[in-house]
Amino acid sequence: MELYVLEHRLQVGSIPRDAIAPFTHGLVKLILLRDKTKCKFLSLTRTADEYSIIIDQEGLKELEPLSDQLSLVNSVWYAQNVSAGALGSGTGKASGITKIAKALILPLAEAQVPVFVMSTYQTDFILVQEKDLDTSIECLRSHFKIFREVEGETIEVPNSGSKGETTPTRGETNSREISHPLVAPPTRFSVTSLDPDTLPKVATILLDILFYADPSPEGSDADFFSFSIIDGDISLVMDTETLTRFPSNALFTSATGECWKMIKIGAVPLGFDECGIVAQVSEPLAEADISMYYISTYRYDHTLVPEEEMDGVVKVLLSRKAKINGAASSEGKEGEEDKDKTQSSSCTEGMDCSEAPSSAPVEREETMEQQDPTTSEPANTYY
């Protein structure tokens, strides 16, 4: 398997929800006027109380003059991703970071490397801080052939020879407990994309949603909209109600037309130094072969799992001593707010998520097509 360490020097930052105005000028340019900027990596996620941003150095220049309203993590991050071919080589049918949980997420957790995960429609990026990059590369050697991008060229990283292929291990890997409370809002999400050439057609819709959305009534956990444009690939994560605002033929949806449920991780901001948060959730879901996306933001992490797997997910997480608010469990803890929706297994509300465009794009799409929903067993057969 091949792992690529991208050359973007990334910053992770946060802007309070009500302080976005001074940054709109730069962000509109970064999002809509691509030929005017050298930025190659931008992710902007609107949550109830912040805009979480991942941005390269060229992009950051567009936000200047930087004000104290933009909080930046005091380190540079490097994004790593795994080649699409490698993703397809796993045995399980699940997609997203489930594919890379054992080979990438777990070894980094074992090596005490904190990670920031950015799933997109196309792929998953695992971000590590600059100080952890060498450790990260060493501990992933046994799983991947590792390449680094240097000034646009891809070069293989030679074996340093010292530690070689030894990976730090921990005895009790399988009993990793979930350390943060989880919240599972009833909202249904869609993970989608659009052709960059289509961006102008949906510009006003995007602007409205990103910068002029009314604040949620009470800082809702379901208030979540993520836009990223990374090396030309656009990825969008939004609730299915927001999805209906886009013209039906503007967005790509996955071939399997899945809707996703979100599990927000953390009751207080997670910080950037704790290790193993992603592993705690991804390891048991990978064992159960359940697909998942994962989106870290400045304050909280967010797992997205297929709506029809939600019952199984809750069982799996409860078995790891998770405290879950808002999700129905098999133990009869029916969440009040989602009683109407949790059991629905099809995606018929709002826009029809199952409408796949004729021009089906990119790696993620291929990966997802390997999932045949007709052979999926019901969620609760996993336990």
Added chain:
Amino acid sequence: MELYVLEHRLQVGSIPRDAIAPFTHGLVKLILLRDKTKCKFLSLTRTADEYSIIIDQEGLKELEPLSDQLSLVNSVWYAQNVSAGALGSGTGKASGITKIAKALILPLAEAQVPVFVMSTYQTDFILVQEKDLDTSIECLRSHFKIFREVEGETIEVPNSGSKGETTPTRGETNSREISHPLVAPPTRFSVTSLDPDTLPKVATILLDILFYADPSPEGSDADFFSFSIIDGDISLVMDTETLTRFPSNALFTSATGECWKMIKIGAVPLGFDECGIVAQVSEPLAEADISMYYISTYRYDHTLVPEEEMDGVVKVLLSRKAKINGAASSEGKEGEEDKDKTQSSSCTEGMDCSEAPSSAPVEREETMEQQDPTTSEPANTYY
């Protein structure tokens, strides 16, 4: 003839060209997300060194918190416009403020009322300061039946009885000299409009032009782009090169497909208290029955005249002792920069201005259709 005093309480302001970023958030909302704002009157004109803005109180709220980068004239302005029917009742065939020069512009100049003029594709607005409004109404009584908008209702303004229909007069009306230097850049302009429903389709183009245009090499007098949205009517004034960036069917152009030349008035900012600036230019052009638009900005005024009338315009203005830079005159003062373009009478460069949309809109359009270009005499026959 009927004159309407609109109820918008307008502010006139200026933002330095390089200080627009903090205002982009509010302006994008005002321009592109019309259903999110109560603003009814917005005009934004980008020149070489400033953004000149005319905005109502509701619009101004969207720009808060106001910074000292936004300079506002310390008074409220009221916009007056003349009914389309009245415009058509004149004897001449010329359009724009030529139609209202004698009945409105000259009387206000005689009455020592400084005005700010905002021509749009649809109509012309004559703005007067609140302190001058009563004087303005009194001196226009002899020419117009006057109405005021009050809370959406249009009510006729009763005659105050005191001064009645007496209009201040000045003996030497016909020898009004032009007091400010004029500059006539070679650039050709188009005055156009678009259906508000079309706005989303051209959103990224508009954003790019309005907020992310590269600064002109040396503060060019031809750097001019005006956007206004007034009671739902959109008006755009741009050079013909910029026009080519829009899809060919997106914009309305006048039925006669005219291109316009601009004459910038003033070498130093004109201020807001001097009377008669508009009259100095509009009176002789009206006498010569030459169509003209007029756009006041925070610093300078701008007259737009039909390209094919430019020779005549120059002669007329020179006869009023104007100092004109950059324009060819009949006395052989061929301007160097426009030697290739001044003589061209058709509008073939860039987009074809003569393409009229099937859905020809609004008053201005009707007015312009009364002009039959085939009967127009050559410019120099006026003198």
